[in-house]
Amino acid sequence: MYGCSHQPSASIIPRPQNIAYQHGVFVLNARTTIVADENTIAAAEQLRSLLKPATGLPLDITTERKKSRHTIMLQLDEQADTLGAEGYSLEVTPRSVIIRAAKPAGLFYACQTLRQLLPIQIYREAPVDDIRWEIPCVRIEDYPRFAWRGAMLDSARYFMPKEFVKKFIDLLAMHKMNSFHWHLTDDQGWRIEIKTYPQLTEIGAWRKESIVGHYRDKPRKYDGKRHGGFYSQDDIREIVAYARARHVNVVPEIEMPGHAQAAIAAYPELGNTQEKLNVSTVWGVHSNIYNANEETILFLQDVLTEVLELFPGEFIHIGGDEARKDQWQAGPAVQARIRELNLKDEHELQSYFIKRMDAFLTSKGRRLIGWDEILQGGLAPNATVMSWRGEKGGIAAAKAGHDVVMAPTAYTYFDYYQSRDPNEPLAIGGYLPLPNVYNYNPIPKELSVEQARHILGAQGQLWTEYIPHPKKAEYMAFPRLTALAEVTWTQDNHKDYDDFTERLKTHLKRLDALDVNYRPLSPK
Numbered sequence: 396m397y398g399c400s401h402q403p404s405a406s407i408i409p410r411p412q413n414i415a416y417q418h419g420v421f422v423l424n425a426r427t428t429i430v431a432d433e434n435t436i437a438a439a440e441q442l443r444s445l446l447k448p449a450t451g452l453p454l455d456i457t458t459e460r461k462k463s464r465h466t467i468m469l470q471l472d473e474q475a476d477t478l479g480a481e482g483y484s485l486e487v488t489p490r491s492v493i494i495r496a497a498k499p500a501g502l503f504y505a506c507q508t509l510r511q512l513l514p515i516q517i518y519r520e521a522p523v524d525d526i527r528w529e530i531p532c533v534r535i536e537d538y539p540r541f542a543w544r545g546a547m548l549d550s551a552r553y554f555m556p557k558e559f560v561k562k563f564i565d566l567l568a569m570h571k572m573n574s575f576h577w578h579l580t581d582d583q584g585w586r587i588e589i590k591t592y593p594q595l596t597e598i599g600a601w602r603k604e605s606i607v608g609h610y611r612d613k614p615r616k617y618d619g620k621r622h623g624g625f626y627s628q629d630d631i632r633e634i635v636a637y638a639r640a641r642h643v644n645v646v647p648e649i650e651m652p653g654h655a656q657a658a659i660a661a662y663p664e665l666g667n668t669q670e671k672l673n674v675s676t677v678w679g680v681h682s683n684i685y686n687a688n689e690e691t692i693l694f695l696q697d698v699l700t701e702v703l704e705l706f707p708g709e710f711i712h713i714g715g716d717e718a719r720k721d722q723w724q725a726g727p728a729v730q731a732r733i734r735e736l737n738l739k740d741e742h743e744l745q746s747y748f749i750k751r752m753d754a755f756l757t758s759k760g761r762r763l764i765g766w767d768e769i770l771q772g773g774l775a776p777n778a779t780v781m782s783w784r785g786e787k788g789g790i791a792a793a794k795a796g797h798d799v800v801m802a803p804t805a806y807t808y809f810d811y812y813q814s815r816d817p818n819e820p821l822a823i824g825g826y827l828p829l830p831n832v833y834n835y836n837p838i839p840k841e842l843s844v845e846q847a848r849h850i851l852g853a854q855g856q857l858w859t860e861y862i863p864h865p866k867k868a869e870y871m872a873f874p875r876l877t878a879l880a881e882v883t884w885t886q887d888n889h890k891d892y893d894d895f896t897e898r899l900k901t902h903l904k905r906l907d908a909l910d911v912n913y914r915p916l917s918p919k
C-alpha cells in the first residue's frame with residue numbers, strides 16, 4: 396500500500412480530465428501553511444475558510460516563498476492558460492500541494508478538488524475529532540468541457556428563502572458549476588423588488604392560495620393559505636455577491652411576453668383585457684400575456700434597467716416561452732399594432748417584442764437569452780437560445796450562428812420523476828432517472844465542429860410547481876445535478892456511468908454532511 400490509504404482513487408465529482416495517483420500522502424496539520432502572493436491572497440483566504448471549520452486548523456497564510464515542508468502553494472500563472480480560464484493543475488506530494496491556474500476561477504476549482512481529496516468529514520462545520528487529514532499524492536490537470544454549466548431555480552412558483560438560494564449556489568460551486576439561472580417572475584408570483592413599480596411586489600408577490608396535489612386532480616384541492624415573498628434589492632445584491640465569490644454567475648430571468656399574470660395583476664394596463672386579474676393560483680400555460688403597447692415595452696425596459704444594476708453578468712434572460720396568442724388574436728389594439736408595424740402575424744409581433752429587448756440589452760452591453768420560442772417569427776440578431784423543447788431549437792439557432800444553452804426536457808428537467816416507484820413524491824410528470832441525465836451529450840450529432848462551438852453548455856431545470864419547499868428542491872435536484880455537473884465539465888470520453896455511481900456513493904456522504912436531502916440511489 397505504499398503508505399497511502401486512499402489508493403487508488405478519490406471520489407471526485409465531476410471527474411477531472413487527467414488524474415494520476417502517486418505514492419504517499421500529504422497530511423494537513425498544525426504545521427501546514429498556505430503560501431500566496433498578492434494575486435492569490437484572496438483565493439488563499441477562501442481556501443483557509445473552507446478548511447478551517449472541520450479541521451479547526453489555523454493554517455497561516457504567508458507571502459514568503461519559503462521552501463519549507465507542509466505548504467499549500469497557490470500560483471496564478473499566465474503560462475497555465477493552456478488549461479483555459481477555468482482550468483487548474485494540482486500537484487500533491489508528501490511535502491507540498493501546488494496549485495496553478497491562469498485565472499482565479501481555476502484556483503477556486505482546484506480548491507474544490509482538494510476538498511474532495513480530503514476525508515469526507517472536511518464538509519463538516521465543526522472540528523471533527525480523531526481524523527488524519529490526508530490528501531493522496533496526485534497530479535491533476537483539469538479544465539471544463541463547457542463554459543456554461545448551470546442550473547435554473549424557479550423562485551416564482553414557490554418563493555425560495557434567501558438562505559436556500561445561497562445553499563443552492565454553494566452546491567453548484569462545489570460541483571464546479573458556474574451559472575445560476577434564477578427564474579424570478581411568473582404567473583404565480585413576482586419575486587424581485589423593482590423600485591419604480593412597487594406594486595409588482597406589493598400585489599404581484601402574493602397569491603391567495605396554492606394547489607395541493609396535482610393540478611389535474613379532480614376535484615382540484617387548495618391549501619387556503621396565502622403564499623408569497625420577494626427578494627429586496629439588498630437581498631439580491633447579497634446573493635449576487637455570494638455567488639460571485641464562488642465564481643457563479645447569476646442570470647436573472649424576467650419573463651415576457653407570457654407568464655406575466657402576476658405583473659398584470661399588479662398593473663392591469665399591461666394586459667390585453669379589462670378583466671381584473673389575481674396573481675394566479677393554478678399551474679399551466681395561461682392566456683394572460685403582456686400587450687405590445689409602446690408603454691408596456693418601455694415599462695419592461697424600466698424593469699430591466701433596475702435588473703441590470705443588480706446583476707452585473709453578461710446574460711439577461713427574458714423568458715419568451717409559452718406565450719399563448721389568443722388575447723393578441725382577439726384584441727383590436729394588438730391587431731392595430733401589428734398592422735401599424737407592418738407585421739404578418741402574432742408570431743412576428745412576439746419577435747418584434749423580443750427584438751426591442753435585444754436592442755435595448757445590446758445597447759447596454761449585455762446579451763439577451765431566451766427560451767427557444769424566441770425563434771418563432773424570426774430570431775433577434777444578438778439573441779442566445781435556451782433549447783428546452785428538445786434540441787431542435789438549439790440546433791437551428793447554432794446553425795444560424797447563434798449561441799445556445801441546452802436545456803432539453805428529456806435530459807435536464809429535474810421536476811420530472813426520478814423513478815417509476817409509486818412512492819416517489821409527487822412530481823409534475825415525466826421520467827428522468829439518473830443515468831439518462833448522466834448519458835446526455837449536449838453536442839447534437841447534427842452539428843459540424845464549427846457549429847458545435849455555439850453550444851455554450853447545458854443546465855438543469857428546477858421548476859417548482861410541485862416543489863413547495865427547499866427540502867423537496869434538494870430531493871429533486873440531487874443527485875441528478877451531480878450527473879449534470881459531470882456532463883458539463885468532463886470530456887465525453889472520460890465519462891463512465893458505473894465509475895460515476897461508484898464515486899457517487901462517497902460523494903453522497905459529503906452531501907449528507909452538508910444536510911442535502913438527496914434522493915437515495917436506486918438499488919441495482
Ligand code: TNX
Nearest residue numbers: 716717766783810823858859
Ligand atoms: C414548461 S420550460 C415551462 C415552465 C413550467 C415547466 C414545467 C419552460 C420554458 N416553460 O413554465 O414550469 O414546463 O416542467
